[in-house]
Amino acid sequence: MTKAETLRRLLAQDICHVMPCCFDALSAKLIAQEGYDLTFMSGFAASASRIGAPDLGLMSYGEVVDQARNIADAIPIPLIADGDTGYGNAMNVRRTVAGFARAGCGAIMIEDQLAPKRCGHTPGKAVVGRQEAFDRIRAAADERELLRAQGGDILILARTDARHEHGLSEAIDRATQFAELGADILFVEAPKTVEEMRQVCDNLPGPKMANIVEGGETPDLPVDELRDIGFSIAAYPLSLMAAAMQAMVTSLRGMRRDERPGQMDFKELRHRIGFDAYYETSEAYASSRRE
Structure with missing residues (x-):
């Protein structure tokens, strides 16, 4: 079974998966050793670990896919990798998806921020227009289908940061369209209240991911409550890095x-x-x- 197939089976379960996020092969290996079912390569943490710099679009495509390859090679569980904005136009997005699939990732996240992107819980982030955002996800889904026809596979995690500039309604509208374009997992970044988190899950189809940053904008709820709200994944992008640094x-x-x-x-x-x-x-x- 491929990592993508394993991830699909996990997402079909009626639970909210706790997903500690890694930043290198060793942190990912510890996550697998402790019995977690999946992990995510945090762009924030990987940038800090690999180049000692903030997550502000400084890492190149080549550096990120190399980091993902090293992580995927070290663990038996699915890895979701942060593909940022796809590193260019729709054709770059397709190349990015293919590259991360070859690197052994179970899924790749593509987002609608302007390049250079920023951490979702830091100031100054902005999103592209709707059509450009939709083109990115359409291109990612098209490449996934081509890969599957050729014997490969990867899932698409579609992220929107529109809540910050344009409000929750716009973010939900974008994510709804992402699903119609073929995204496998939806991620509305930084809802600010429990009620907003409920609106996200009540209005969107399929698996949803919550991003829990300690001290960030989204409420840090118990996992059982996240499941009851409707989330399939609870990502903790900085918990391990913060603990390791301390x-x-x-x-x-x-x-x-x-x-x-x-x-x-x-x-x-x-x-x-x-x-x-x-x-x-x-x-x-x-x-x-x-x-």
Whole structure:
């Protein structure tokens, strides 16, 4: 079963999947080891991790797809990757979708922001006009169908940030059209109240994703409540990065006092990275080392 097929089966379940978001292969590997069913490569976190810079459209298509490929190769669960605006016009969107499918992603997110895009919970973001937004999703869906005809597959997660500039009604209208154009998952970014979250789910078909940023604009609700509202996925884009950064800062400050606070022991660290599995598998070839 492909990662895309696995993701479709997960979305058909009557639950809201908790989706911790990764930023590199190691963070994704930890997510899979802890038993989560899917993950998302957060553009915010990947930009911080890979180039040490904010998520303001600075990472190129090549850098992002390379990061996604490394992550997808490291885990058995589906990865949803952040394809930003598709990196250009509709033809660029098609190339982007194909590239992420080849990289092993189960789904790709395409959004309607103006380039360069911005994190959805930061100021200054703007969206393109309706027709350009629709062309992006139409192109993504067309490429998905071509891939499926050729034996490949990927899901399209269509995102709108129109709530910020134009209000919730416009965002819902755009997402409705995204679904009609063939999007598999819908994502209205940054509803500001529980009532707005309900309106999103009540008015849109198919699977919906909630994006929970601690300290962000969308209410941080319990997962059971998100399911009752109608969400299929609860994404937590910054939880792991924030925890990792805090742990590193704490350790760095402790080292000045000759302390090693909160470290994972070396045995578990080796195991989680994969040393034990490597040595176990390599024993099958031990005879070649004795010759």
